Amino acid sequence: MGQEVIVVREFDAEKDCLGVEEMERRCEVGPSDKFSLFTDLYGDPICRVRHSPAFLMLVAETSEEKEIVGVIRGCIKTVTCGKKLSRNGKNGGNDNTLKPLPVYTKLAYILGLRVSPSHRRMGIGLKLVSRMEHWFRENGAEYAYMATEKDNEASVKLFTDRCGYAKFRAPSILVHPVFAHRLRIPRRIHVFRLDPSEAETLYRRRFSTTEFFPRDIDSILNNKLNLGTFVATYDQESWPGAERFLADPPESWAVLSVWNSKDVFALEVRGVSRVKRGLAKTSRIVDKAFPWLCIPSVPEVFRPFGGHFLYGLGGDGPHAAKLMKSLCSFAHNLAKDRGCRVVVTEVSSREPLKLAIPHWKWFGCAEDLWCMKRLGEDYSDGSVGDWTKSPPGLSIFVDPREV
Structure with missing residues (x-):
């Protein structure tokens, strides 16, 4: 009996919603006694990324039974990756005060990677990430990043050991x-x-x-x-x-x-x-x-x-x-x-x-983990260099569309 063939394709809202919801219910998303994603409301699995300027959702399904066994979501946006100093003089004025200006880059974000428990350790997660990164590159993204819990060893190993991502930031939820x-x-x-x-x-x-x-x-x-x-x-x-x-x-x-x-x-x-x-x-x-x-x-x-x-x-x-x-x-x-x-x-x-900021430690996560990967040449003006190697600043701006 040959190895089961897995096909990765774009999500079809008309026929895939129920299959994705059923697959995600079978997945354990987070430890017990903590918050975990339960289900997207209104039967809309893509609702968490559709508010982004460019987004894509992929599913992995078995070639014979057409069972959905994996899913991944991704989006692309332009964000600040650093800053440069510029003279503040305008129209020949004498004000030479140095003013910080943002340096922008095109950034991709991976979220919602799930693989059915019955089909893990078959390379499906890697296949989904690879296909998503291909779409990122086609659309000009210079970097890609993902967020996971620090103690989610399977996710961290997939991205850092097999997909070439590096641990980048550790914010607190x-x-x-x-x-x-x-x-x-x-x-x-x-x-x-x-x-x-x-x-x-x-x-x-x-x-x-x-x-x-x-x-x-x-x-x-x-x-x-x-x-x-x-x-x-x-x-x-x-x-x-x-x-x-x-x-x-x-x-x-x-x-x-x-x-x-x-x-x-x-x-x-x-x-x-x-x-x-x-x-x-x-x-x-x-x-x-x-x-x-x-x-x-x-x-x-x-x-x-x-x-x-x-x-x-x-x-x-x-x-x-x-x-x-x-x-x-x-x-x-x-x-x-x-x-x-x-x-x-x-x-x-x-x-x-x-x-x-008032919070309860039992509910939150003292240290989330963001991993970053450079997809290609940096098309910014060169003021930052390789963003993946830059030291963290005091603050970050968390985009609510990706939460």
């Missing part, structure tokens, strides 16, 4: 549960919601040199899944407008944006004992009955649920951390009003505001 009670925000702190155009101005002027900053930030801010960009300041009764704010910023300020992941995919916590489930339920009952006690209750996370993702976190000034904490409280209350059970973000391990 921070998860905060949504309680039955609302979180309080100090009266002195005011939170302002920016319209997409003003948010774009703020992000481009202050964050465009941050590593992984997407050049099409306007597409993200105008996406229907984006719930808003919010700025917190002290004792400021009204928002002056982005231009005036940037020209004369307050002593301290903080900013973040909220992405509605609840309408993209669902999560669940698996492998938790009945005792822990009972304690969690008790905490919810008490919190709901006595909200003024502000008991940190555990939400119902043992069935599929949704959450919000916080991105574009930043700020400046001696009190930026306190303002960021209040913004996170604001985001918690927004998530509560919209029926979410967690608020999630991902930041660099060196992020200055990391300690100000």
Whole structure:
């Protein structure tokens, strides 16, 4: 009996949805007692990448029975990979101040690689990655990267040992549960919601040199899944407008944006004992009955649920951390009003505001792992060299479309 032939082809939404969903249900995605991807909502397996400017989904199927046994998703975008210094003089002016400018590169991202347990160790994962990288190169991508849990040995070995990727960054995934009670925000702190155009101005002027900053930030801010960009300041009764704010910023300020992941995919916590489930339920009952006690209750996370993702976190000034904490409280209350059970973000391990972001260690991941590969020649202006060998900066910009 010959070896089973596996065919890799492009995903067909009309006939492959049920097969992909069934295959992904058979896969163990993450350890027990932790968050794991459960299923994409509305029977749409490609929904996690379709918001990107260029995306592709491939499936691997058996040639005879036409059973889907593997899947991979990928997208391409243009992001900041470093910065260069340029003179600030315009039209022959005398201002020779050095100004940092972003250096962009075309970056591909691999996510959602799954292989059915019954067909592992057959080279299907390698075949899917190779085909996806071929599409990346055809579309001009200069680098490709992927994210996985640091202790996912099978995934790490596949990409680093067999696919030529190198360990690149180790950000932290921070998860905060949504309680039955609302979180309080100090009266002195005011939170302002920016319209997409003003948010774009703020992000481009202050964050465009941050590593992984997407050049099409306007597409993200105008996406229907984006719930808003919010700025917190002290004792400021009204928002002056982005231009005036940037020209004369307050002593301290903080900013973040909220992405509605609840309408993209669902999560669940698996492998938790009945005792822990009972304690969690008790905490919810008490919190709901006595909200003024502000008991940190555990939400119902043992069935599929949704959450919000916080991105574009930043700020400046001696009190930026306190303002960021209040913004996170604001985001918690927004998530509560919209029926979410967690608020999630991902930041660099060196992020200055990391300690100000409330989170529960049990829910999150102290060290995620991003692996990077150079696909070809670097078409940027040469200011960065090989990005895969560059040292990490203080911050990264996590694109919510790839979460």
